[in-house]
Amino acid sequence: MAKKSLIAIVDDDESIRVSTANLIRAFGFAARGFASAEEFLQSPELGETSCVISDVQMPGIDGLELQSRLASTHRRTPVIFITAFPDLRIQERAIAGGAICFLKKPFDGKTLIQCVDRALNRSNS
Template sequence: MAKKALIAIVDDDQSIRRSTATLMMAFGFAARSFASAEEFLQSPELGETSCVISDVQMPGIGGLELQSRLASTHRETPVIFITAFPDPRIQERALAGGAICFLTKPFDGEILLQCVDRALNRSNS
C-alpha cells in the first residue's frame, strides 16, 4: 500500500488548522498541524512532509520566512500560502519564491485541493 502524502498545516489559528487538516484527511492525505513555523521546523515530520500549507502572517517566523528557510536547506517541499490579509506585494514575493498558490481566507476547499494536487504532481515529476 502506498504511503499517504503528508500535508503540514502551519497556522496560528486553531480553527483553520483543524478544518484544513480535516479536509486533507477527508481526501486521503495524512495531515499534521503546527501552531507555528518554529514548531514545524523542529518537528520530526519536517523531512517527511510532501506539501506545506502555511499562513502568511504568524507570530515569530512568518510564512515567507518559513518558505525561505525551507529553500535554504534545499528542501523541495512545495508551499501553499493562505492569508486573511491579502497584499499583492507579498503575493508576488511568495509566488516568486516558488509558492504553488496564494489563497485568501476564507478559501474554497476545492481550490485548495487543486493546489495540493498541483504541488504533489510538481514534486513527483
C-alpha cells in the same frame, strides 16, 4: 500499500489548522497541524512532509520566512499560502519564491485540494 503524502498545516489559528487538516484527510492525504513555523521546523515530520500549507502572517517566523528556510534545504518542499490579509506585494514575493498557490481566507476547499494536487505533482516530477 503506498504511504500517504503528509501535508503540514502551519497556522497560529487553531480553527484553521483543524478544519484544513480535516479537509485534507477527507481527500485521502495525511495531515498534521503546527501552531507555528518554529514548531514545524523542529518537528520530526519536517523531513517527511510532501507539501506545506502556511498562513502568511504569524508571530515569530512568518510564512515567507518559512518558505525561504524550506527553499534553502535540498528537499525544496512545495508551499501553499493562505491568508486573511492578501497583499499584492506579499503575494508577488511568495510566488517569486516558488509558492504553488496564494489563497485568501476563507478559501474554497476544492481550490485548496487542486493546489495540493499541483504541489504533489510538481514535487514528484
